[in-house]
Amino acid sequence: PPKLRKYLVSPYDPRYKVWETFLIILVVYSAWICPLEFAFLRYLPSAPFVVDDVVNGFFAVDIMLTFFVPFVDKKSYLLVNDPKKIAVRYLSSWFVFDVCSTVPFHSISLLFNEHGHDLGFKFLNVLRLWRLRRVSSMFARLEKDIRFNYAVIRCTKLISVTLFAIHCAGCINYLIADRYPDPRRTWIGAVMPNFREDGLWIRYVTAMYWSITTLTTTGYGDLHAENAREMLFGICYMLFNLWLTAYLIGNMTNLVVHSTSRTRDFRDVVQAASEFAARNQLPQQIEEQMLNHICLRYKTDGLKQQETLDVLPKAMRFSISHYLFFRVVQGAYLFKGVSSRFIQQLVTEMQAEYFAPKEDIILQNDSPSDLYFLVSGAVVYGRAAEGELLGEIGVLCNKPQSFTFRTTKLSQILRISRSKLLGIIQENREDGDIIRSNLQQVNV
Amino acid sequence: PPKLRKYLVSPYDPRYKVWETFLIILVVYSAWICPLEFAFLRYLPSAPFVVDDVVNGFFAVDIMLTFFVPFVDKKSYLLVNDPKKIAVRYLSSWFVFDVCSTVPFHSISLLFNEHGHDLGFKFLNVLRLWRLRRVSSMFARLEKDIRFNYAVIRCTKLISVTLFAIHCAGCINYLIADRYPDPRRTWIGAVMPNFREDGLWIRYVTAMYWSITTLTTTGYGDLHAENAREMLFGICYMLFNLWLTAYLIGNMTNLVVHSTSRTRDFRDVVQAASEFAARNQLPQQIEEQMLNHICLRYKTDGLKQQETLDVLPKAMRFSISHYLFFRVVQGAYLFKGVSSRFIQQLVTEMQAEYFAPKEDIILQNDSPSDLYFLVSGAVVYGRAAEGELLGEIGVLCNKPQSFTFRTTKLSQILRISRSKLLGIIQENREDGDIIRSNLQQVNV
Amino acid sequence: PPKLRKYLVSPYDPRYKVWETFLIILVVYSAWICPLEFAFLRYLPSAPFVVDDVVNGFFAVDIMLTFFVPFVDKKSYLLVNDPKKIAVRYLSSWFVFDVCSTVPFHSISLLFNEHGHDLGFKFLNVLRLWRLRRVSSMFARLEKDIRFNYAVIRCTKLISVTLFAIHCAGCINYLIADRYPDPRRTWIGAVMPNFREDGLWIRYVTAMYWSITTLTTTGYGDLHAENAREMLFGICYMLFNLWLTAYLIGNMTNLVVHSTSRTRDFRDVVQAASEFAARNQLPQQIEEQMLNHICLRYKTDGLKQQETLDVLPKAMRFSISHYLFFRVVQGAYLFKGVSSRFIQQLVTEMQAEYFAPKEDIILQNDSPSDLYFLVSGAVVYGRAAEGELLGEIGVLCNKPQSFTFRTTKLSQILRISRSKLLGIIQENREDGDIIRSNLQQVNV
Amino acid sequence: PPKLRKYLVSPYDPRYKVWETFLIILVVYSAWICPLEFAFLRYLPSAPFVVDDVVNGFFAVDIMLTFFVPFVDKKSYLLVNDPKKIAVRYLSSWFVFDVCSTVPFHSISLLFNEHGHDLGFKFLNVLRLWRLRRVSSMFARLEKDIRFNYAVIRCTKLISVTLFAIHCAGCINYLIADRYPDPRRTWIGAVMPNFREDGLWIRYVTAMYWSITTLTTTGYGDLHAENAREMLFGICYMLFNLWLTAYLIGNMTNLVVHSTSRTRDFRDVVQAASEFAARNQLPQQIEEQMLNHICLRYKTDGLKQQETLDVLPKAMRFSISHYLFFRVVQGAYLFKGVSSRFIQQLVTEMQAEYFAPKEDIILQNDSPSDLYFLVSGAVVYGRAAEGELLGEIGVLCNKPQSFTFRTTKLSQILRISRSKLLGIIQENREDGDIIRSNLQQVNV
Incomplete structure (x- = not known):
């Protein structure tokens, strides 16, 4: 490895790897808390907002740090050490988005508005979801790393996407019901008339339950859209589900086909060999030798x-x-x-x-x-x-x-x-x- | 085959094969009775518990027997005869799990508690499901055995997994309803208010019906979650179903693609040949000879x-x-x-x-x-x-x-x-x- | 073609082909009327039974005829002319089944029982479904015939199977409701209390509607099982649907993959060629020649x-x-x-x-x-x-x-x-x- | 490019391309408005009919124009310039259909009937959907064009088909309810008793909501068939959905398999290389060189x-x-x-x-x-x-x-x-x- 300039941090440094992994955990937390705050904010305690500011702080540190981490040039496959080039590359790519997703809009909104329940500022908070690109690029990296099992990585990715979709859909659907003028004409109000007085936990579980019931197309019908707004959101969500389900099945098929291909190839070869032996009435001894050899070849992966x-x-x-x-x-x-x-x-x-x-x-x-x-x-x-x-x-x-x-x-x-x-x-x-x-x- | 030491039992001995098959049947029985006891125990007659102790006895015998069965070394492909090596291998691998899954916890619990309805001891009984690894390894073995049809083995495996999932989910969902303080606010109680007085058969069928309705995502809605506990279990079960359904479809696609590939290859070759003949206006006689030859080659599997x-x-x-x-x-x-x-x-x-x-x-x-x-x-x-x-x-x-x-x-x-x-x-x-x-x- | 003995009918004779096609139409009619009679018999007019006897007559003629049709030997690929061999082959294979599926059990039952509503005789009538093997073997033959489009044949087969499954399930489910002691506690009686007085058409459409709603897992819930018998049948039908849906998707995937493979291969080759040209900065003229040649090769299917x-x-x-x-x-x-x-x-x-x-x-x-x-x-x-x-x-x-x-x-x-x-x-x-x-x- | 005769328009002329794209937009509008008019006509304002006549005018112009656009001969791959041949080709292929789909039947119907609500004329208006063949052939062309991403084109096509199916099914289902004698015994009337007085928007959203709920097999059951006509339409729509869903999944699987194949091949090769190195205990340096070379080969796509x-x-x-x-x-x-x-x-x-x-x-x-x-x-x-x-x-x-x-x-x-x-x-x-x-x- 070539020598680094002073003050620069190698991207291969184990401590940097730990820092990146730590940020991924924070991203997962952000992805969970952000839609939750957006939908259930009116009744949320203020604790998460303090945690939010701390998390934002860590991401601000990472923005700084990125100016000191060399990158690998895509053409020459060499590490670029020059701080100027590093800065130019970052400023011209993700820098603006990273900054926008780190500004503590909620705390700023408190300066203008006592309760901070302004929907505009809440939308700005959703910009934090931009951080998910880190998770996405992490999965792309892990998929090419043979130290990890491909099927496991792929399944984890799909499960993450599914859980995030369920979480978001549940939160948005609750938000729609929460803002609707007549609470009894909403999907949740039709079943729990005073739902705004109920605890956060029961409301969250109900929202998730509706979300997963719809995603898996089970659709019991105990919770269903009651007004045009909810119907519209339902239409969008179901269209998305159609696509997501097909994508899940496509991926699973891909993994199944790949994971069984070796066994099937082995069976095909053994079958062809024993059919050949049967058709030509080869002596028992030669047939056994043939099958043994094919089994061994399969085990040692000779081909x-x-x-x-x-x-x-x-x-x-x-x-x-x-x-x-x-x-x-x-x-x-x-x-x-x-x-x-x-x-x-x-x-x-x-x-x-x-x-x-x-x-x-x-x-x-x-x-x-x-x-x-x-x-x-x-x-x-x-x-x-x-x-x-x-x-x-x-x-x-x-x-x-x-x-x-x-x-x-x-x-x-x-x-x-x-x-x-x-x-x-x-x-x-x-x-x-x-x-x-x-x-x-x-x-x- | 090399000579075995005295007292050792060859793993290729037909009697040992029969014993193994017999144990598989017992495992299937255990897998069925174990969740049933766990969920419906309060109303179950005591007969199954006697059967359970007998089944446990057979598995205890098998644990003993395993010390006398040589195994095939993975490197040299030779049978290891040495009793010490056999014991070391077993003790350092599955021995502890096998013993835990064989201890008759229900009978022990009767010593401490008159009715044996303690939930803790019931959980210990669930350890018996560890025995399922025998079924799993049996399927892995059968899949590589060309005497059995691959599609049949694979389908049997998938059907077994599906049935077991339906059975378990039905039992757990009943258990949740059974333990819920207000019986009328449960999925079964909302439809059958005095369900605890109903017969075992009708309750079991209803639980299975809910389970399969949810698994296949039919979701009629006549039976649905009524409280947060049931919603939570429903969420988990539906997520699992999403995965299971995708896995089933993936496997079925794999089998369909494989089973039709020969016919499609044949069609492609015949099509190419007859297109070639048509484009070059070959005489009828040559075209017929070509098609005959290709058909024959396909039938005798020449390639x-x-x-x-x-x-x-x-x-x-x-x-x-x-x-x-x-x-x-x-x-x-x-x-x-x-x-x-x-x-x-x-x-x-x-x-x-x-x-x-x-x-x-x-x-x-x-x-x-x-x-x-x-x-x-x-x-x-x-x-x-x-x-x-x-x-x-x-x-x-x-x-x-x-x-x-x-x-x-x-x-x-x-x-x-x-x-x-x-x-x-x-x-x-x-x-x-x-x-x-x-x-x-x-x-x- | 070798000369046939007197009285024998060539299997390649166009008139014999017409006869076979005519029988297929009768089989389709049988497959539709047989479950319908079985389930809705009590209210059916007597007209179909007369038609049934005529259909049975045609199949009896075909049984006779089979003794005069030479067959192709599987080993020598030659037509066997010897009437003795033809008879031995038929008697030792499908003869008994063919006869059983042709006996007019309904007419016989009228001799013993005035109304012919005996369930035992009705079951015997179901033996007529054995005739479906003709349809099955017809599809197997068409799949290998390149004059027909593979995707069309395959889709027709799948649609036939699906329609038959829907038809049978609807009929059986109606039969269960029809025979249940308390008509108001049945899936159809809960919605249409006096369903037995309703017209055949509305009952048949309702049964089909329930059947397809369940098969596609839509499960609106307006019609659902009300008693244990119906739940049990629902469990079996939904398990079957799980398998059938997976099979349909598997087949569709297979067809899609096969039908798009040519376009994708073409795209891959063109992409590789134009990337090669771009990377090496080949002159415009050479690149165009390359792409033209590849397009031509794709169109004339040169490979x-x-x-x-x-x-x-x-x-x-x-x-x-x-x-x-x-x-x-x-x-x-x-x-x-x-x-x-x-x-x-x-x-x-x-x-x-x-x-x-x-x-x-x-x-x-x-x-x-x-x-x-x-x-x-x-x-x-x-x-x-x-x-x-x-x-x-x-x-x-x-x-x-x-x-x-x-x-x-x-x-x-x-x-x-x-x-x-x-x-x-x-x-x-x-x-x-x-x-x-x-x-x-x-x-x- | 060969010289064109006077008055002829080259099919490669950028202005002609723009014209074609403009027509595609009009086709999309027609595909949306045509079923809507058909179902909701009684309450529709007259504005769309004016727009319709303008759109018809553009298509009439295109019919004229087609006589002046040379085509590429399928055998010689050359542009045919002769106006006679162009005319003969068009008149003998799509001309009649194109004219039929352009006649302003609605305006004609006003001459005979004051309100133009005659169902017969409405059916004639549906002929305008013939124009969709332009979209279909556009997608077929784009799929073979490597400047566009295959997955994107394919997904767009599938989404378009799905949206069109949902739109049509919703409209037809509404039409059935609208024409039913007893409005309270319809799928929409059971929930919204005076639905005919409700606004177009709420009725349209409800119809779409039912349509997508059924297509995705979610089937909440809040809206469901109430009479035999609706059941029959539901049966047809669900059968179509079964096929469409399978087709969507098949396509998605195809795309997933294709898009991941490169990564998987890379992993397989790297895995084989590192297993080979491990089995033969190759020195660290040789193993690294091997893996580097394989990575490079993968990146430069050498094979x-x-x-x-x-x-x-x-x-x-x-x-x-x-x-x-x-x-x-x-x-x-x-x-x-x-x-x-x-x-x-x-x-x-x-x-x-x-x-x-x-x-x-x-x-x-x-x-x-x-x-x-x-x-x-x-x-x-x-x-x-x-x-x-x-x-x-x-x-x-x-x-x-x-x-x-x-x-x-x-x-x-x-x-x-x-x-x-x-x-x-x-x-x-x-x-x-x-x-x-x-x-x-x-x-x-």
């Missing part, structure tokens, strides 16, 4: 791994195979004394495979087309132990295999095709001679 | 089969093609007397194809690029019967085909390309000579 | 066409390209007088491509790697007309192109790579000489 | 770009790579003085890759298989600046690399494989000699 490697540039693939296989290959008796460059070329061309227990690697009388290295596991009939070679005589002398090699444990094996091996030997004559003498010494 | 084979390691593919084709190839007149190694090499390179009736295999004057073996079915014009070769003169003497070969029945055919065949002949000179003399003897 | 051809066996691909291109190639001046075998080899290796107007085919100074034939359309700069060759001098004499060739209209072009062309010329020396002399004669 | 290029014909790919790379390659010291044809061949074979900062391009001792050009960015250890070559000595003299090359910034690099480079050099002997002398001059 995806290969795709991942194919995407990487050559130098990276080279350093990975060097790291993984160089020692194993160097330790084989056949390659004692050969140049390390030869082994490097060999290693680049090798492919790793896993074999389940009791699977055949080489069959007797098979034509010799590949050379195998046993990295881990065990193989019988040819009695190979870890680090040994399989099929080297066949490949180098072009003879059919004289043994069948079969695994006894889960084994990892490196494979190189005969043509590639001979190609590399031809390019490096001296190493070829060493290999030939190694082969003769051992197999005489 | 998937090839993908399955490609995934397998070389030795396995070798033994499969050896098993399937060796005899057919050996029986052909052209390969009488050649070494079995030669035939093995040939067999490895061969590909199987199916042809619908009345499809052309080789056209007259076509350049000879492949050699075909008729495995089953029949071919006219060249009058080939099962086990015969097609196109051998063209391939070996490089002459254009003098006949068109056309199938009369559904036929399976092996194909080897000319270049591969000549490559193998060049590697095995002696076998090449035998083939040439075979060819001359027959075609003179 | 799918290639996939379709790849699936076909070699002989079929050969006859297609022979049909499409042989004449065009034979007509080119360069190939005057060469053997038809040479042209056939050439044709097999050719690939067809479409070019949008104002697209470059060959650029000046491009290295000559392909030879092009203009099948249709027009090309300027090199002034080529239909049936002409492009780039032949470059390819044969290995010189860089001296002109840029650009299309003026939508053009279809055949392409063969230089290496393949030279390979074929080498194999056919004499034809090569003719080509060379053709080239010299024209280009001197 | 899609390659797919886009592969689809294009050869000449187009050639001109793109010429435009992008010719100058860079020509500027390299190694290719000073070589023929431009040589560079063109080189450029065709090159592939562009992006490297994240601190990524290795060539490792020390790696076998030399590729030659790299640094287009932009910077590389250390071998101290390469923009426009320089990497690995040229290794490739040309076949020596292992003596340096590791590592990027310091985001870098774009061109790669050509050694075998292709040597192949091109062999084909162009003279250029090969120049390169060799260039190499010696610099590296001595």
Whole structure:
């Protein structure tokens, strides 16, 4: 990480992360209290307003702080340290909104109006909901972070949105009833005639109950719109619900499809294999080996791994195979004394495979087309132990295999095709001679 | 299967499978009776409590038994026989939960309290729902088992979850009404004023009816929340329903998409083929052959089969093609007397194809690029019967085909390309000579 | 088509198709009248029972007829003509069910009971719903028939199932109310106290209204269960609805995803192309050519066409390209007088491509790697007309192109790579000489 | 663009586009006013009918205009200029419908009937909804236009359909109540006994409220069908809603799946890479390089770009790579003085890759298989600046690399494989000699 200028705060500093998380909690509090104050204000105690001013203070501090936090440039992917550039970027983007959402309008309104129940100032207070963009960008960040489960993040986001929608709709609907001239002709007044005298808790729960009953389209009908204003709000809310419900279902479908795709792919492959075996009446033993191999491949996720490697540039693939296989290959008796460059070329061309227990690697009388290295596991009939070679005589002398090699444990094996091996030997004559003498010494 | 130590019970023993299935039935009973006792206990007869103690006894036996059942290690895929390891694994995982869910709290509560209606002890009884993890893991296992239909398992799981949710919600909602001070201000009391005197059956059905009416969001409104407690529970239940409904729909969509994908793929291919034929005004006969071939390919699932084979390691593919084709190839007149190694090499390179009736295999004057073996079915014009070769003169003497070969029945055919065949002949000179003399003897 | 034995009726006979379609209409009538009779029987006029007997008569005729209709064997895909085999197959499959669903139970019941209102006999009448399997198998057949739109067939099927479910549920719910001892404590009696005296029409509409209100989960609550029996039926129906709604949504999602996939793929490709152009600041002209080409490819569905051809066996691909291109190639001046075998080899290796107007085919100074034939359309700069060759001098004499060739209209072009062309010329020396002399004669 | 005949209006003329957009606005107005007039006509003021006649006038003008607008032929993709062909095409397609939907039936009805409240004429007025096909075709066009966001267009379309359905259903339902003999036995009369005296606004809002309550299946039950006519309409509307809701959810799922697919693919690849690193215990440094490279690839959308290029014909790919790379390659010291044809061949074979900062391009001792050009960015250890070559000595003299090359910034690099480079050099002997002398001059 490049050195920061004095007074600047790294965005990767753990203390800054804690500060951001703390602000998120304050945002959640704001999102809850803000519609509540807006709708139930007339009867609310003054305590929340004091808390509000404290919360506003924290956000004011954050506005200051933002001028001292470098940002990552979108083109060069580098951290910009220059305080001027930081200030210009902030001032030209969210600064005005952030300030507007931090001004304590309620306290200001008290200067003009004794009770502060002015609807205009209340609307200004709603500007605090602008802070929700922090939550939104937090979720966007978490979704791309593989340390967190995608389904969990996505569900949390959807639940948050749903709860916020329910909360807001309940509060607005109460506000409409509260301001209506004839309290008995409102959705709540029709059931609780003196609702304005009831406690905050029972009114809040009733509003939430109406809200969720409508959102889930349960619609018992015990609470329903009584006048045109409420009908209009109901129309808007139900249209929004239609959209929200469809969005929830779409997301859930997406998660279900994604989460079950692996199991279904596995089933499809196993099904195809066993149908193939049944149609051609393959012997029991071959069918079992096939199914075992497919299960293992599914467990070790072999296919995806290969795709991942194919995407990487050559130098990276080279350093990975060097790291993984160089020692194993160097330790084989056949390659004692050969140049390390030869082994490097060999290693680049090798492919790793896993074999389940009791699977055949080489069959007797098979034509010799590949050379195998046993990295881990065990193989019988040819009695190979870890680090040994399989099929080297066949490949180098072009003879059919004289043994069948079969695994006894889960084994990892490196494979190189005969043509590639001979190609590399031809390019490096001296190493070829060493290999030939190694082969003769051992197999005489 | 490796030999088990004395006193140990194999997890693959059919009797153990029966025992496990029996326990699953007991779990289902527990899941049903447990919320029922919790909510309707005051009026329940004592019979279920006796049954409960018996059920608890069976689960206690299973806890003992678990110490004698080997488990499969997750890394080596081998069965662990050592009783110490089995005990350590169980004690450090589910043991405590299993014991807690088996203690007969109701019977214990009778020692302290004459009627056993204490809410605290009732909550402890709910711990028995921990046993549901057995059902959950059973479904996870069945989903990966291709002997069972995936859609059926998945639907059964979803229906079970839905029924359990309905049952629990109905019971809890009744419990809230039952404990409410003013029975007429409850959801059930508003409709049935003396509901506490009504029979268990009518109260249970009413609770279930409310529960399902709310879950499906039908919400007739004949039964609805009357006080804040019920509203709160309703809010929670409806939020859960939103999630559950979305999950059900997501799963159903997943199953529908998967189950129709084959038909849609088939339609897409046939559509593309017939559009191609229409755009280029191909003759009727060629179009019919194309569509027939595609239908056949769809029925025999040809594409998937090839993908399955490609995934397998070389030795396995070798033994499969050896098993399937060796005899057919050996029986052909052209390969009488050649070494079995030669035939093995040939067999490895061969590909199987199916042809619908009345499809052309080789056209007259076509350049000879492949050699075909008729495995089953029949071919006219060249009058080939099962086990015969097609196109051998063209391939070996490089002459254009003098006949068109056309199938009369559904036929399976092996194909080897000319270049591969000549490559193998060049590697095995002696076998090449035998083939040439075979060819001359027959075609003179 | 093979010759049928005397007295047998071909399943492909248009008259048999008409008969089958006629039976489907009768099945639809049965499916509608059967639950109606079951529920509203007490007040139904006797007219439908006469119609019923006539319908039963038609189905009895069809049972007879089935013994004379050959079937397609599932293994050999051939028509089985042998009357014995036809009879054995039918008797061992649906025969018993078909007979049971055809017996006129209502008429029989009149022999024992004057009014025929016995519930037992009514249940037997419900067996007629077995006929619905004909509708089910008809939909399965239509889904695979590309002459019909998949979405339309699928939607029709779903709507039929929904309507049938609504109809059945309404009838059963009415039956429950009708049989309940206290008519005022039923869902319909609570609203229409003397409902048994009301007309059939108003009772039927009310039952359907309740049924659809519940199925769509609208649940106004004006009609709702009043007793335990109705609650129980409501619970079952709502559980079924949950499943049915999820199934409908799943199917609709499937259709929407499939129907929009082409547009979305097109958008993705165009987006990727224009982003590529923007990022690399390609000149306007090249970008336009790219977008034109992609649009054309999307319209002519070029990608799918290639996939379709790849699936076909070699002989079929050969006859297609022979049909499409042989004449065009034979007509080119360069190939005057060469053997038809040479042209056939050439044709097999050719690939067809479409070019949008104002697209470059060959650029000046491009290295000559392909030879092009203009099948249709027009090309300027090199002034080529239909049936002409492009780039032949470059390819044969290995010189860089001296002109840029650009299309003026939508053009279809055949392409063969230089290496393949030279390979074929080498194999056919004499034809090569003719080509060379053709080239010299024209280009001197 | 080809020249138009006199008096013809180009369909691409911006003024014509404005005219079309203006008509769309009129269509939206028609779609709203038409059902409203139909249902609430008896109490409507006469103002809308004057507006109607003006709107009809505009559409009459458009019918005239259509005879002067050329169209694009579907086969040749060319603009048809011939006025006769334009007229024939229009007269044989939509002309009759367009005229019918433009006749001012209301004004005509006033000639026959003083009040114009005749239901027959009202139905004729509904013909104006035919104009909606303009909106439908506008959406079809916008969906394929990548300048607009697909999700936004699709959502707008769905919202429009939903709003129109709600509006129509509300109006029809009101019409049924309005025409019913007994006003107190209607859905609206049961709640508002003298509804015919109420204001238009309150009646319209109530109708919309009922409509949306039913569409979203909320179904409070405060407004519900009271007679058979309303029940019948309710049944039809609810069946339609079932279909519409499923369609909305299907579309939303489609959009969600598509919009999240990129993030999910990214997560899958990163997950696979980090699991691979964890399983093989790769060193921290290699893992970081892998993840960085994958992130970069995701950001620059590397995979899609390659797919886009592969689809294009050869000449187009050639001109793109010429435009992008010719100058860079020509500027390299190694290719000073070589023929431009040589560079063109080189450029065709090159592939562009992006490297994240601190990524290795060539490792020390790696076998030399590729030659790299640094287009932009910077590389250390071998101290390469923009426009320089990497690995040229290794490739040309076949020596292992003596340096590791590592990027310091985001870098774009061109790669050509050694075998292709040597192949091109062999084909162009003279250029090969120049390169060799260039190499010696610099590296001595």
